[in-house]
Amino acid sequence: MATTKRKRATTRADNQASSEDLLKYYRDMLLIRRFEEKAGQLYGMGLIGGFCHLYIGQEAVVVGMQAATSGDDGVITSYRDHGHMLACGMDSAGVMAELTGREGGYSHGKGGSMHMFSKEKNFYGGHGIVGGQVPLGTGIAFNYKYRGEDKVCLTYLGDGAVNQGQVYESFNMAALWKLPVVYCIENNQYAMGTSTQRHSASPDLYQRGEAYGIPGEQVDGMDVLAVKEAGERAIKHCREGNGPFILELKTYRYRGHSMSDPAKYRTKDELDKMRKEHDPIDMVKKLLIDGNILDEDGLKDIDKEVKAEIAKAAEFAQNSPEPDRSELFTDILIEV
Amino acid sequence: MPIEVLMPALSPTMTEGTLAKWNVKEGDTVQSGDVLAEIETDKATMEVEAVDEGTIGKLIVDAGTENVAVNAVIAYILEEGEDASALDNVNPGEAKAAPKPDDAEENEESSSESSASSSASAAPVQASGAIERAENEPRAMSVMNETRDEKTYSKFKTQTVREALRDAMAEEMRTDENVFVMGEEVAQYQGAYKVTQGLLDEFGDKRVVDTPITEYGFTGLGTGAAFMGLRPVVEFMTFNFAMQAIDHIINSAAKTLYMSGGQLGCPIVFRGPNGAAARVGAQHSQCYASWYAHCPGLKVIAPYSAADAKGLLKAAIRDPNPVVFLENEILYGQSFEVPDDDDFVLPIGQAKIEREGTDVTIVAFSIMVGKALKAAEKLAEEGISAEVINLRTIRPLDVNTIVRSVMKTNRIVTCEEGWHFAGIGAEIASVIMEHAFDYLDAPVARVTGEDVPMPYAANLEVLALPQDQHIVDAAKAVCYR
Numbered sequence: 001m002a003t004t005k006r007k008r009a010t011t012r013a014d015n016q017a018s019s020e021d022l023l024k025y026y027r028d029m030l031l032i033r034r035f036e037e038k039a040g041q042l043y044g045m046g047l048i049g050g051f052c053h054l055y056i057g058q059e060a061v062v063v064g065m066q067a068a069t070s071g072d073d074g075v076i077t078s079y080r081d082h083g084h085m086l087a088c089g090m091d092s093a094g095v096m097a098e099l100t101g102r103e104g105g106y107s108h109g110k111g112g113s114m115h116m117f118s119k120e121k122n123f124y125g126g127h128g129i130v131g132g133q134v135p136l137g138t139g140i141a142f143n144y145k146y147r148g149e150d151k152v153c154l155t156y157l158g159d160g161a162v163n164q165g166q167v168y169e170s171f172n173m174a175a176l177w178k179l180p181v182v183y184c185i186e187n188n189q190y191a192m193g194t195s196t197q198r199h200s201a202s203p204d205l206y207q208r209g210e211a212y213g214i215p216g217e218q219v220d221g222m223d224v225l226a227v228k229e230a231g232e233r234a235i236k237h238c239r240e241g242n243g244p245f246i247l248e249l250k251t252y253r254y255r256g257h258s259m260s261d262p263a264k265y266r267t268k269d270e271l272d273k274m275r276k277e278h279d280p281i282d283m284v285k286k287l288l289i290d291g292n293i294l295d296e297d298g299l300k301d302i303d304k305e306v307k308a309e310i311a312k313a314a315e316f317a318q319n320s321p322e323p324d325r326s327e328l329f330t331d332i333l334i335e336v
Numbered sequence: 337m338p339i340e341v342l343m344p345a346l347s348p349t350m351t352e353g354t355l356a357k358w359n360v361k362e363g364d365t366v367q368s369g370d371v372l373a374e375i376e377t378d379k380a381t382m383e384v385e386a387v388d389e390g391t392i393g394k395l396i397v398d399a400g401t402e403n404v405a406v407n408a409v410i411a412y413i414l415e416e417g418e419d420a421s422a423l424d425n426v427n428p429g430e431a432k433a434a435p436k437p438d439d440a441e442e443n444e445e446s447s448s449e450s451s452a453s454s455s456a457s458a459a460p461v462q463a464s465g466a467i468e469r470a471e472n473e474p475r476a477m478s479v480m481n482e483t484r485d486e487k488t489y490s491k492f493k494t495q496t497v498r499e500a501l502r503d504a505m506a507e508e509m510r511t512d513e514n515v516f517v518m519g520e521e522v523a524q525y526q527g528a529y530k531v532t533q534g535l536l537d538e539f540g541d542k543r544v545v546d547t548p549i550t551e552y553g554f555t556g557l558g559t560g561a562a563f564m565g566l567r568p569v570v571e572f573m574t575f576n577f578a579m580q581a582i583d584h585i586i587n588s589a590a591k592t593l594y595m596s597g598g599q600l601g602c603p604i605v606f607r608g609p610n611g612a613a614a615r616v617g618a619q620h621s622q623c624y625a626s627w628y629a630h631c632p633g634l635k636v637i638a639p640y641s642a643a644d645a646k647g648l649l650k651a652a653i654r655d656p657n658p659v660v661f662l663e664n665e666i667l668y669g670q671s672f673e674v675p676d677d678d679d680f681v682l683p684i685g686q687a688k689i690e691r692e693g694t695d696v697t698i699v700a701f702s703i704m705v706g707k708a709l710k711a712a713e714k715l716a717e718e719g720i721s722a723e724v725i726n727l728r729t730i731r732p733l734d735v736n737t738i739v740r741s742v743m744k745t746n747r748i749v750t751c752e753e754g755w756h757f758a759g760i761g762a763e764i765a766s767v768i769m770e771h772a773f774d775y776l777d778a779p780v781a782r783v784t785g786e787d788v789p790m791p792y793a794a795n796l797e798v799l800a801l802p803q804d805q806h807i808v809d810a811a812k813a814v815c816y817r
Contacts, residue, residue: 037368041387044344045407056369076560107597115595124563124600129587135553136588139560146516146542146566169553176548254369260347262380331598332632334656336684 017225019293025067025224026284027302029059032083033281034310035092036255039082039099039113043259047318048099052113055083057254060280061186062087064227065154065249068235074144076124076137077156079114080186080253084156088121092309096317104320108327131157131164134183138170141181141244152180152238160191162205168212171244175212178243182234183209185248186221192257193265206248214244221249222278252278338412338422339388341372343397345406346382353377354402355410364392366413373399373410390415393423486643486682489675498668500642501531501607504649505569507678509539512567515653518545518558519571519608528573529609529668555581555606559588559658562604567653572608575624575662582627589658590633605652607661610638611702611753612790612801614666621790623754625701628660629731629763635684636731638662640705642672644728647682655684662730664703687734689741693723696811697741699764700751701727704783704802708751711807720815730760738764739771746777747814751807756784778814783807 017025036054043052055062058080066075066087077084085095090106098105099113106116114128124140127133137155144151161167162185174181185205189196196203206216215237219230227249234245252274256263263271288294294302343353354376360366366386373384393414397404404410412423495503509515516539521528523536523546536544547554551572558568572578578585589602612621629636635657639645645663652659674680690705691712700708705726712722723741727734742748748768750761761782768780786800 034368037385037387040385041342041344044346044384045342046345046348049348105597107595107599110597111595117592117596117599119599124560125592125596127588129583132556132583132588135556135584136560136563138553139557139562140564142557143561143564143566146561166552166556169548169550170557172548172550173553173557256382260380262346262382264381331594331596333635334593334601336655 017228017287019291021067022284022288022291022293023302025060025063026281026288026299027306028063028066028087029224029281029284030302030306031092031309032059032063032086034306035086035096035313036082038310038314039096040255040259042096042100042314042317048113049101050112051079052099052259053080053257054255054259055080055253057274057280058186058188058221058251059083060224060227060283061184061221061249061251062156064221064224065182065184065231065247067224067228068231069152069154072122073151073235074122074124074137074140074153075156076133076140076153077126078130078133078158078161079126079128080158081114081116081126085116085118085121085123085126088118088123090116090118090121090123092313093316096313097320100317100320101322102317102320103323103327104316109323110327110331131161131166133157134161134164134167135170137183138174138179138181141174141179141238142177144180145177150239152182152235154182154184156184156186158191159185159187159189159196159205160194160199162208163191163199167208171209171212171214171246174244175209175214178241180238180241181244182231182238183214183244183246184231185246186251187248188251188253190253190257190265193261193263195265204248206246209244209246214246216246216248218248218250221251222274222280222283224280224284338393338414338418338426339390340409341384341386341411341413343375343404343406343408343410344382344384346375346377346380350377350406352403352405355397355399355404356381358395358399359383360392362392362395366390366392375404384410386413388413388415390418393418393420484680486647486675486680489677489680491676492673493676494671495642495646495674496669496671497639497642497645497663498529498531498533500646500672500674501649501663502533502535504646504653505532506535506538508650508653509535509543512653514565515567515569516543516545517569517571518547518554520547520549520573522546522571527571529665531663531668532571551577551581552584556584556588558604559584559602562589562602562658563592563600565603567603567605569605569607569653572606574613574620574665575608575610576620576622578606578608578624585628585634585658585660586631590631593657594633601656602658603656605649605659605661607649607652608663609665609668610662611664612666612785612797615792615794615797616790617792618789623662623752623785624660625662625730625752625754626759626763628662629733629760630758633658634731635659635729636662637684637729638664638701639728640667640700640702640726642670643674643680644682644688644726646674647680648684648728650681651684654681659684662702667703667706670706682728685729685732685734687728687737688726689723689737690726691722691724693721693745695721695745696747696749696815697723697725697738697745698749698751698807698811699725699727699738701730701760702753704751704753707802707804708807710804711811714804714808715811718812718817720811720817722811727760733763733767735767735771738767742768742772743775746775747811748776749781749783749807749810749814751783751802753785753801755787756782757787759784778816781810781814783810
């Protein structure tokens with residue numbers, strides 16, 4: 001078995017993505033960005049409480065990975081989860097209403113930003129303890145194998161989580177039992193405020209499975225096409241019964257770790273450079289225009305449509321009532 | 337209508353801040369995501385980004401202004417097609433009211449303190465919840481069900497606790513393909529304590545899974561599999577090692593049903609020996625009953641006899657919720673009569689009166705039940721009639737059975753191997769005070785392990801553990817004899 005390989009996928013207009021695909025990626029990424037901007041605004045207005053971790057800048061990762069799945073594959077992630085849910089096809093209004101803690105939210109207001117689930121869309125959370133989702137996702141893959149289902153579990157983790165012991169316990173078992181799990185390391189280069197250089201003895205995170213014989217690949221996570229291509233390779237590897245695969249998706253979050261983080265640990269130049277030169281949405285926008293797939297007016301139509309959806313979601317999230325008091329005592333145990 | 341740009345809160349507790357700097361001027365065109373301004377509080381500075389696109393129509397608050405209220409209008413953005421005349425009718429005067437939570441009218445806080453008001457409104461909810469539950473006594477009533485008492489079976493066989501546990505797993509595995517066993521040495525080695533003996537031969541390595549020594553990882557893995565509807569029985573070689581895994585037992589298995597609004601259940605059993613064995617020292621000799629019983633979302637069972645072990649483990653495997661099943665290594669080899677019937681299941685949440693009595697109630701679980709029965713014999717010789725209750729389930733606690741017994745005997749002694757502080761005895765003492773205070777003729781007495789890590793030396797270990805004589809002494813004390 002090949003161990004690790006380093007490959008940066010190319011991402012130019014001569015790629016094989018169809019116009020429909022590009023339009024879909026553009027719309028899906030834009031939806032996530034507008035959703036997060038709105039969430040940030042509602043947080044600022046005091047309508048969203050507690051912790052709120054925005055995904056702005058990282059949109060290409062989930063949209064690219066989701067495009068590589070069959071649609072039936074499982075997804076599990078940490079607390080920076082809004083983008084994952086939207087990419088899985090969960091309803092933006094239901095997600096937003098959970099952020100505002102309302103009855104119409106996916107968890108009826110009992111989970112919040114970090115804890116949402118949708119069995120229907122194969123999204124299994126939304127977990128708040130750094131690294132906790134990694135053995136859980138490995139267990140979901142164990143379930144697929146146990147039942148003989150042809151599915152793969154995309155298990156997302158951040159560059160901070162890769163230093164958790166339970167991640168390696170999971171790598172070991174997944175490799176030992178050849179479980180169909182793709183570990184998607186979203187390396188946004190900061191574990192809260194500590195940069196990868198300062199928290200990881202070996203910063204090449206795609207190599208973290210080497211000791212277990214798990215192949216790894218580093219991918220430009222700002223390039224949705226590169227992500228999709230790498231995701232397809234990883235998922236194929238799992239489906240063919242070869243066990244787990246590690247993708248390190250190099251990405252960047254524009255906002256702080258959470259809403260209350262002013263992100264003073266990095267320079268403004270660094271952020272501006274990413275925004276100007278590597279923005280995942282701008283990249284697809286350029287492909288659409290350069291490829292004569294859509295003109296400025298066409299793009300504006302998509303923007304408007306996305307904006308309208310988000311406005312509706314925000315409205316629902318503000319108008320949905322708070323959960324009934326009786327909700328306090330439901331869903332603690334399943335009644336026998 | 338021009339779009340209002342509001343002073344944002346950086347955290348739920350922020351009510352005002354300083355508008356440090358404008359990055360745009362009137363007439364500038366802005367896109368979503370452009371930084372409009374920088375704001376400051378005593379703790380942090382943050383950028384205000386545009387959420388909409390358009391032209392900056394008017395800046396309302398000057399750069400450098402302090403104490404700007406959260407949600408106050410700080411600028412207007414003109415939408416495409418609007419000109420400055422659209423600003424004629426706007427009134428930035430007051431802070432925008434954040435939409436109030438449903439019952440916010442109950443309190444008077446201003447909208448700028450919406451986070452404070454929502455936490456204030458949460459307080460009465462909690463309080464009324466507590467009151468409702470107190471009125472709802474006795475709590476355990478709902479868990480009573482039609483399951484047959486083991487005495488009503490006609491055929492019995494003598495079995496060790498070890499064999500009963502094995503049979504419970506085997507029977508459930510035969511009837512439900514989704515049940516599998518995983519843990520260290522459960523398969524080829526036949527179980528570190530031989531509890532899983534023979535399971536590998538019958539069910540194969542797909543369903544009897546040897547794991548690496550990696551409690552945190554395999555507990556999380558089992559929990560993830562249970563989210564998908566499999567029914568894992570996760571064996572811990574001892575519960576001492578489950579401390580490495582307690583994050584997944586509590587944070588993942590116990591809380592996900594609630595956090596998901598009822599979408600994702602977790603039918604899993606965590607089982608293995610708990611409490612002191614013999615001469616294995618401090619790190620291998622601890623009772624975790626009160627640790628797990630503290631947590632909503634879990635059921636906690638601690639069997640004593642082989643019949644308990646079999647009937648309750650089968651119930652635990654069938655239960656759709658996460659169950660912590662606390663066994664005892666010393667009991668594994670002890671033999672008891674067990675109903676000889678594949679359908680024998682015991683109800684979770686129901687205690688068993690092991691011995692009836694009238695003078696004092698002795699409540700115990702797991703290995704302490706045996707010591708309590710011995711104590712009752714001794715007490716009988718001295719003319720004291722003790723009623724011995726085997727809790728069987730720690731959570732949900734069978735309050736009914738305990739309270740009814742105390743109403744009869746007016747005295748109670750609780751027994752556990754664990755430490756006294758916030759232990760099961762402490763909980764029972766509270767329960768008795770809440771439900772049977774007027775029936776008590778003496779303060780509740782607790783027999784517990786000594787408040788020390790478990791020593792290795794044989795004589796010290798005996799001193800650290802509660803013995804039947806301690807129970808006899810406590811019972812006599814509450815009987816004033």
